Amino acid sequence: MAVALEYANGNINFWANSNLKSDPIKRYDIYSTLNNTPGALRPIFKTLSVELLRHVVNAEISDEDIIWIRDKIKRENPQLLFNNDELSNATYKYIAYNPFNKYGDDVQKGRLLW
Numbered sequence: 001m002a003v004a005l006e007y008a009n010g011n012i013n014f015w016a017n018s019n020l021k022s023d024p025i026k027r028y029d030i031y032s033t034l035n036n037t038p039g040a041l042r043p044i045f046k047t048l049s050v051e052l053l054r055h056v057v058n059a060e061i062s063d064e065d066i067i068w069i070r071d072k073i074k075r076e077n078p079q080l081l082f083n084n085d086e087l088s089n090a091t092y093k094y095i096a097y098n099p100f101n102k103y104g105d106d107v108q109k110g111r112l113l114w
Contacts (some may be wrong), residue, residue, distance in 0.1 A: 020062065022062070022063055023063060026063045027057060027063055027066075030063055030066050030067065031056075031057065034070065039081060039082065040070070040081070041081070042080070042081060042082075043082070
């Protein structure tokens with residue numbers, strides 16, 4: 001249901017390249033497979049409301065990156081898949097921070113540009 005609701009509002013664009021779009025069938029298959037594989041998702045996943053699942057589904061990364069980040073966490077920090085500690089820090093440490101957007105604007109000063 002979360003996949004259907006999220007794609008009903010339009011395509012999921014990738015934050016790194018907004019010209020690329022996610023495939024709704026592939027996105028559904030990824031989460032369906034992970035959900036049906038013991039230990040593939042955090043325990044909290046099965047308790048999320050549809051609204052929160054929509055935020056999970058709407059991750060603005062490629063379908064391939066969903067699998068990649070999950071496999072990387074499994075290899076480097078498998079404990080993150082079996083408990084909900086450090087929930088908010090699970091993936092951010094794998095994303096390189098870029099202080100400038102694609103136009104060269106400082107993202108910290110972005111609010112001043114509007």
